[in-house]
Structures are given as structure tokens and as C-alpha cells.
Amino acid sequence: FGLKDQRVMTYNLGYYTTRYLKIAKWYNLCVAHTQGGNTKFYVNGVPVYDTGGATSSAQPSFTNWSFGAGGVSSSSNGDEPFIGSISLISIYDRELSATEIKTNFDALASNYDYASGSISSSNLICHLDVSSLTDQTTNTNNFTLATGGATPTYTSSGGISYFQFDGTDDYASNSHPTAFDFGTDSFTIGMWCMITSFDVLNDAFFSTHDTGAASNF
Numbered sequence: 388f389g390l391k392d393q394r395v396m397t398y399n400l401g402y403y404t405t406r407y408l409k410i411a412k413w414y415n416l417c418v419a420h421t422q423g424g425n426t427k428f429y430v431n432g433v434p435v436y437d438t439g440g441a442t443s444s445a446q447p448s449f450t451n452w453s454f455g456a457g458g459v460s461s462s463s464n465g466d467e468p469f470i471g472s473i474s475l476i477s478i479y480d481r482e483l484s485a486t487e488i489k490t491n492f493d494a495l496a497s498n499y500d501y502a503s504g505s506i507s508s509s510n511l512i513c514h515l516d517v518s519s520l521t522d523q524t525t526n527t528n529n530f531t532l533a534t535g536g537a538t539p540t541y542t543s544s545g546g547i548s549y550f551q552f553d554g555t556d557d558y559a560s561n562s563h564p565t566a567f568d569f570g571t572d573s574f575t576i577g578m579w580c581m582i583t584s585f586d587v588l589n590d591a592f593f594s595t596h597d598t599g600a601a602s603n604f
Contacts, residue, residue, distance in 0.1 A: 403436075404436040
């Protein structure tokens with residue numbers, strides 16, 4: 388279990404994720420497997436790769452674990468040292484579920500400058516998550532996303548799904564006519580995003596709808 392360039396991998400099976408890691412940043416990395424089943428990788432409690440139909444029934448036999456080194460054998464202490472820091476190691480004799488692995492990450496996330504727990508729901512009027520394409524708040528605004536009348540598509544890269552907007556006719560609408568009519572009220576807008584490149588123009592994250600309709604953005 389180690390790295391292939393910037394990706395997490397299992398050495399002997401040749402499986403590796405498409406999620407690229409960065410230097411000088413703490414990560415919680417997990418690999419989980421059940422005999423005869425898939426090999427699964429997790430980064431910060433999030434599943435980033437599943438070998439799918441590529442199952443493994445290997446039955447390695449050994450008595451010692453070598454930490455922070457590769458190329459280890461009965462006659463060698465290894466020649467592929469891990470260049471970094473390891474602060475905690477957990478080993479289970481069963482495959483943990485995705486929920487359990489996420490719970491383990493959340494338990495110590497704050498120690499490594501990651502937020503843990505649930506997002507703030509106070510006065511949250513819209514929460515659009517790519518996993519469902521619909522508003523996740525419990526209020527009655529019920530925002531839905533549209534692209535020229537159709538639902539936006541989404542894709543996945545490195546285990547992270549994201550919306551595919553083309554910058555034209557992409558908006559969220561709801562049946563509550565004043566949901567975004569902030570007037571002189573305070574507001575907060577936030578999002579998770581990844582910038583691919585910088586344009587000469589100011590690329591927009593968010594704007595009011597061109598028609599001026601208070602129910603759309």
C-alpha cells in the first residue's frame with residue numbers, strides 16, 4: 388500500500404486511484420479488501436476508487452509489517468522509503484464499511500486542520516449537492532437545477548463528482564418568489580470548486596438571473 392507518483396495504489400496488484408494528492412498536506416488514506424472481492428481506496432473518508440470487476444483472491448503469508456518502506460523481503464529491509472510523515476496507523480482484520488471509514492476520518496479531522504461534523508443549517512435556504520442534483524435543505528424552497536430546461540449533467544474525476552455547467556442558461560429555480568430577494572439583508576454564498584485555468588475575463592461563480600426574476604439565479 389503506497390503511492391504511484393501522486394496516486395494511492397496497492398503495489399503488488401497494480402491498482403491505483405485517479406485522485407492526485409498534493410505535497411505538504413495531511414491526508415487520511417485507507418485501503419479495504421475482502422477475500423475474493425474488490426479493493427477499495429479512500430482519501431479523507433471519501434471512496435476514490437473501487438477495482439470493480441477486478442477482484443483478488445491472493446493469500447499472502449507473512450509475519451511482519453514494514454511501515455514507511457517498500458521493496459521489503461525476507462532478505463531486505465526495503466529500498467523505497469516513504470518521504471513524509473506518518474502520525475497514526477490503524478489495521479483491522481475485517482473490511483470496514485464506507486460509513487465506518489468516514490466516521491474514523493471525522494473523529495480526528497480537526498487534528499489535521501480539516502473541519503468535521505455537519506455543515507451549519509441555521510438560515511440555510513439552498514444547498515445543492517451534486518449527489519442528488521436537488522436542494523438538500525429541509526425548508527420549502529425546493530430549488531432544482533436546470534440547463535435550458537434540462538437537468539445539468541455531472542461527472543466524476545478522482546472520486547469527486549461535480550456539475551457540468553456550460554455557462555449559458557444554467558440556473559436554480561424554485562416556487563418561492565422571494566427566496567433570493569435579499570434586499571438589504573445580509574447573505575453568505577459558498578461552494579466547493581476547483582479552478583482548471585484562469586481566463587482573461589472574470590469567470591462567474593454566481594450571478595442574478597438575466598431576466599431579473601427573483602426566483603431564479
